[in-house]
Amino acid sequence: MSSVVARRIIATPALHASGAWAKIVDLIAQDQNSPAHKELESVVGIASSLISEESFKDAPAVVRGKGPRVRLYCLYNEDAISGEDASEAALATVPTAGDWKMSLPCPTDDLEWVQAALKNKSTRITARDLSEPVTDEDEDSQRENASAKAVRINQEAFFRS
Numbered sequence: 001m002s003s004v005v006a007r008r009i010i011a012t013p014a015l016h017a018s019g020a021w022a023k024i025v026d027l028i029a030q031d032q033n034s035p036a037h038k039e040l041e042s043v044v045g046i047a048s049s050l051i052s053e054e055s056f057k058d059a060p061a062v063v064r065g066k067g068p069r070v071r072l073y074c075l076y077n078e079d080a081i082s083g084e085d086a087s088e089a090a091l092a093t094v095p096t097a098g099d100w101k102m103s104l105p106c107p108t109d110d111l112e113w114v115q116a117a118l119k120n121k122s123t124r125i126t127a128r129d130l131s132e133p134v135t136d137e138d139e140d141s142q143r144e145n146a147s148a149k150a151v152r153i154n155q156e157a158f159f160r161s
Contacts, residue, residue: 065100
């Protein structure tokens with residue numbers, strides 16, 4: 001299992017949803033001229049809509065890329081106003097450097113349109129039902145584990161040789 005880092009971003013009402021998304025973008029793609037930063041900015045409307053619906057409250061956006069997995073939550077209402085639980089510190093690595101993917105939490109009722117809208121803007125940013133659990137393993141690791149479990153050794157044939 002890979003390591004995981006979590007950040008909690010102040011959102012509404014202390015900060016509007018697009019402002020919270022801008023903080024997230026700056027956190028995971030610091031270079032404003034990078035392709036990742038531009039790609040993340042291209043989905044500001046969709047992401048802001050999800051932040052406004054408080055999708056990021058208990059279900060994180062997840063970035064898989066360079067370094068540890070990054071789980072991004074938002075703080076709302078009194079938590080956002082007090083800011084006590086906020087953790088917006090810079091990351092040790094840039095998760096969007098190189099090959100990366102991001103999964104946004106989305107209410108079931110909106111999932112179809114959000115997935116379609118994201119698909120038109122990005123191949124790296126997707127949406128998942130916010131009620132689905134998030135695993136921190138690579139999809140490659142999961143496939144390898146499944147393949148390893150599928151391998152069966154014929155012990156009789158092995159010991160004959």
